[in-house]
Amino acid sequence: MGEALRDLLVTPAEMAAIDEDAVHSGIESFSLMRSAGMAVSAAALRLFPSASRFVVLCGPGNNGGDGYVAAAALAESGASLAVFALGDVGKLKGDAARARAAYAGEIQAIGTYEPQAGDVVIDALFGAGLARDLPDEVQEAIRRVEDSRRPVIAVDLPSGIDGRSGEIRGASFTAAHTVTFMAAKPGHLLLPGRTRCGTLEVFDIGIPDRVVRARAGDLRINTPAVWQQHASGLDPATHKYKRGHLAVFSGPQISTGAARLSAMAGLNAGAGLVTLVSPPDAIAANAAHLTAVMLKEMGKTGDLAAWLKDRRLGAFVLGPGFGVGKKARAFALMLCGRALVLDADAVTSFKERRTDLFNTIAMEGGQVVMTPHEGEFARLFPEIAADTALSKIEKAQAAAKLSHAVILYKGPDTVVAAPSGRTVVNANAPPWLATAGSGDVLTGIIGAHLAQGMPAFEAAAAAVWRHGEAGTRAGQGATAETLVANIPPFDYSATRPMGRVAL
Ligand SMILES: NC(=O)C1=CN([C@@H]2O[C@H](COP(=O)(O)OP(=O)(O)OC[C@H]3O[C@@H](n4cnc5c(N)ncnc54)[C@H](OP(=O)(O)O)[C@@H]3O)[C@@H](O)[C@H]2O)[C@@H](O)CC1
């Protein structure tokens, strides 16, 4: 994809392999630990210059090793310092033992640490190697620190956060700042991990780009770099059909608002024209509310078949407020060969009949995006949702493979996964996007992108990002209507720096 290292997401297993490759390529492993520990001590001094005391909590592995390097550097800077270790420091191995040996000060047992006013805690207990729930002794130490509200700087990850899934293994610190190395990990972006990291600093400890890229999979942070090259610039000689014709299907008379929100969002997001397709009983309600969006009456599936002969219809949105049942299934199956967003009721309608949908998508080969929130995901993919061994990323990937569609798994940490395995995790969405109708707006934006010819994965990822930006622009009191009005223009020539992500 040619994007910057800062856009990659690397799993702990991949990071361990990267570390090994770096050493095989001739880099001294201790030099990596030294860089990591020095970055931590620099962050501590930069962020908390008036700390009365730095307290470094060191674990039994290399995360602890980074802690000893940081402790030695802090001692050298003249800062007041205390070091507490988990377990027998005599049993440390390799680089961690070497780092510990280079720290000349006293080391106390972690169980004896009582937080004091003015302490700044450096959490170097566990990082990427966390393999099971934290021992009780560590959970108790975490509770004491959390109760004291002393600020915490986490080394690599707040201890207790699973770097692969973002899950909490028994307990975890809540850091003010996390320093990680070379690339962010899924646990930094997925919930609940993300809420425990504070600001995230991705520090380059000197592993060459090519070594990192060679092991990194298809996982990225959702930034414009992922989809920018597919975003259509406006050709001065364009006309409205070239900008794409989006069709949005309305529900019956008493539930028309959701589809109108999608339609308005589609228009504001750049579709050249948008048609709201309405059942006869809802025509009057829809007509009373629409101006730029066009209206078309349609009752039966036969009418849809005839209309679909118009190849200028670029993309379709089916689901918001549409109603669950046979009609939704029939319409969806007729549209699987086109560019299509299936949301809300259209997803739920296939709860007992998903094989029909998945087979038709595979056979017709359209550009299909499904946008389930957690509840809808569990309806369509119950066995995947119930598998507690899988992270949200892995769940979205499994669902995409099974359904042959791009899966946009919504939430504070929205994941977009393609059947090929390509996946992004989103990080720009403010919490006030959780407002009624917000998902309908997102669906409309995806529809606009599809209508303009973007491939399904890029259309979905770009829409999640623009939706997040719209939320930020609309501000804390955002409603679905103000989100529509705040969809930013599709011009991302200048991408935002992501080296330090404010989470
Ligand atoms: N990647 C890189 O390029 C670089 C990485 N660096 C640093 O290395 C860190 C990763 O180091 P790591 O692999 O030694 O893992 P780490 O997190 O210290 O813990 C593992 C130790 O804890 C143990 N253990 C595990 N879970 C446990 C539990 N619940 N309760 C109790 N024990 C448990 C486990 O032993 P086990 O009992 O499982 O055999 C093992 O002894 C990484 O986060 C970064 O800070 C830097 O130095 C620079 C280069």
Ligand SMILES: Nc1ncnc2c1ncn2[C@@H]1O[C@H](COP(=O)(O)OP(=O)(O)O)[C@@H](O)[C@H]1O
């Ligand atoms: N806490 C949150 N932070 C950021 N975005 C969120 C949060 N909660 C929900 N969202 C986003 O808000 C939208 C809500 O959509 P959805 O659940 O379909 O609700 P609705 O059907 O009411 O529109 C989704 O895009 C989702 O990702």
Ligand SMILES: [K+]
């Ligand atoms: K840590």
